[in-house]
Amino acid sequence: MKLQEAEILKLLPAWMRDDDSVKGLAEGTDEVTRALAARIKLMSRWNQIDQLDEQTLDEMAWELNIQWYDSTAPIEAKRAVIRNSDLVYSKLGTRYAVEQIVRDYFRTGEVREWYEYGGEPHHFKVLSDNPELVNNNLELFLKLLGVVKRRSSWLDAILICLTGEMFLSSGMAVREHSHEEHVMGCDEIYLYTGAVVHDNNRETVTIGTGELIAE
Template sequence: MMADISKVALLDLVPVSIRGDPQVQAAAAALDQELKAVTAAIPSTLLISRIDELPESVLDLLAWQFHVDFYEPASLDLAKKRVLVKQSIAWHRRKGTPSVVEEMVQAILDNAIVEEWPEYGGDPYYFRVVKIGGELVDTEAYVLLKKAIDTVKNTRSWLEGISLLRQIDSRIYFGVLQSTHTKVDIFPSAFRMPDISSSLYCGGLIHVHKSEVIPCQTGQAVS
């Protein structure tokens, strides 16, 4: 059965023939504390496999050792530092490819898509980084982002622009009002004229006369 090295005492490793000697016991006890301190420090020698556990001061040293060109100790939080150091070796092997630019931008902010000039009708040898997500940050972060892109992009390629994508969650409320009413028109009482009947009489007159001329002896005519 294997023993936990952190719990093993030096005296347990001493041969039985001398284990009972007081001087041997005193020497083993004196060395135990030093040996336990060395044992406790063993995990510190494991760097790559323990990046997610290393303190920030060690990460800064590893960034220098691994040549993380776009590493800015004062501008990045601890989680982003871990990602950059962890991916540094792999990114150095693939420098100059769009995928590295995407992964690096995602490490600093969130999400990113690299579009080469034929994809959006740009000028030859240009590219742009679009749909960058994450929280809104200050201008220094975008200066760092531009510097980071320049360190991993293809030398003949030129960054044309950076486009951000921000999604705002909100609620839209709709209100509906239904109104029902009845219209009643009240008019004054209608006044009706009484029925009136009458007779109509019509009269006519015809005057007919005849004129005759009778001669007189005096030579005058009498009518």
């Protein structure tokens, strides 16, 4: 008898098989045993996630009942989602769960709770430096977010934070009486940051924080 086809009732003595309570216990044991057999079958695939093809990954996600799994996502995202599914399941409704799905699908991301930016209680923002989070995948992200976040939590905004640097050269002229001196070659780096904010179907672009550092 295969474990996934186990029928405990048939293994019991004949005089016990007619007892309704025994039948109920046997049927319940069969369900648990078959579920465990299915999980054991999956265990052999955990160490091969990076080698599995997309069809096998989709089947594995279905077997694991990963509700935030997207079958149209890139294969590397699928592997990340499956690999971290147990951790996300154990922390559904928490900051960790939201951050994890953002990283699995979009590589980078973090959550800012309301008390970290002076917002209203139970509100939060999502920050990432990957524009794809909102460019082509905003609807998908909001759908996934609804599965893993706490129902009493509300998203205020999604901020795409971009950073960059550019090199500038400056010069200086000094005149003293009839003597004039030119000094060239002072390099400066101007660091700038920007943010694209999506809030209630409205997009704004903010540029304006910077720091001038001279070498």
